[in-house]
Amino acid sequence: MDWTSAQLRSLVELTRRGTITAVAEALGYTPGGVSQQIVALEKATGMQLLRRVGRRVELTDAGATLALHAERILTTEAEAVEALERTRNEISGTLRVGLFATAAAEILPSALHRVRETHPGVTVRSRDMDVDEVYDAVAGGSVDLALGLDYPDVPIPRDPSLRVMELSRERFSLAVPTGTMSAGPGRSGGSGQAGPSGSRSGRSGRQKVSLADTREQGWILPPAGSYYGRAVLTACRRAGFEPQVLHEVTDTAATLALVEAGVGVSVVTDLMLRLRPSRLDVLELHETMERHIVVVFRSFAEHRPTVAALVDVLRTSVGRRPSRRKQQSDGKPLTR
Known part of the structure; x- marks a missing residue:
């Protein structure tokens, strides 16, 4: 037919x-x-x-x-x-890549530059999508591979047909309006000075607070039904309180803008902070709350030359991303 x-x-x-x-x-x-x-x-x-x-x-x-x-x-x-790709003398072909907004802004550009240098025969076509949809998109074959997120507190169900490879781990910190919270007596960190990004840190690093210290604060979070929203709610409940969600927002830049405007607090990672220069305080959390940046592809495609090449480039690109935690005195990020 x-x-x-x-x-x-x-x-x-x-x-x-x-x-x-x-x-x-x-x-x-x-x-x-x-x-x-x-x-x-x-x-x-x-x-x-x-x-x-x-x-x-x-x-x-x-x-x-x-x-x-x-x-x-x-x-x-x-x-x-x-x-067919394996019959070629060079790595070439077209890959369809799904990715979430933060990855599109901070990971994909350097990865594409690297692909052009090392594998000029590979063409990458990318699609921005909801981060919770990338697993289904790969499983359904609408994209060949995707960048996604996984949360230890709320792990995304594993489809046996998919291979999920961890690229890096990011620890969450607390983003609060400037001057509204402090580490408090007996906690590590000093008041420090607001740097070019607006975050404050003392000589010993960022101030430390507990999630429970925000029980009287209004929160800015994605919908509770999202994996990210569920992960934050789980961490807060483990700390003994239910966060007061005043603003339900999925866009990271909008979240940072709302924190800067003084309307609530949220959790952030270094990668998220790079999306928008903001005047706000970033406080280290006593609790360990992480998210994992992963690349997802179908298991049988693991040895497909173009897929293997792009996965290798992504692993290198993510590993070389500068971290906001490493700052020179002039505020410019250091490369790892």
Whole structure:
């Protein structure tokens, strides 16, 4: 039958996500574009694959049967691409990469520069997406690999078809409006002076506070249903309190701007702080709260030449990122 990979992938994603709108967001199409793919697939098969149930759609028996085989077809296709890459004398080909906003701003540019230098035959096409969606995007084949985040307190469920490789670990600190909190008696750190970034640190490093010290503060957090939001809520509950979430925000730059404006506190990492120069205080936490930057790809693609090359470049690029924790007296970041 004369069908395309895009049509089959649209059908497979519909079984994963349940709605045309969700499929469109995952694949970077419009809802109308997804519907057109399904209609074209129905014409190619000569069978009805979807039926409307009220405002929703669901797969017919034929649609469910084809979706099951479509996954196998797409997997075989991906394996064929890998085999063809191995026949070439140089590493070349096109990779589709999914990534979240912070990675797009702070990790991808240097990685792409490195790829151009070391593997000029590799073309990278990237897509910005919700960080909680990157795992499904890789599993569904809409991207070849993705940069994502994982939280030890709320680990993302592992799909056995995926390989998740840790690139680096970041420890969270507390971002507060300038001058509103201090380390308090008996805690390490001094008041210090606000540097070019606005953060304060003494000679012995950042001030230390406990999450419990924020119980009377208003918080700026992503939705509680997100992995990030759940990770912060879990850490706060372990510290013995429920954070008062005043502003539900997913954008990191907006979060930093709200902290700077004095409307609440939030947790931040060095990578997050690099997104927007802000006048605020950054206090070290007594509690250990981390997030892991990871690269995700399908297990069978681990030895695909282009995937292996980009993963190696990402590991190098993330390892060389300057840290805000290492500052010269003039405020300029030191390279590691």
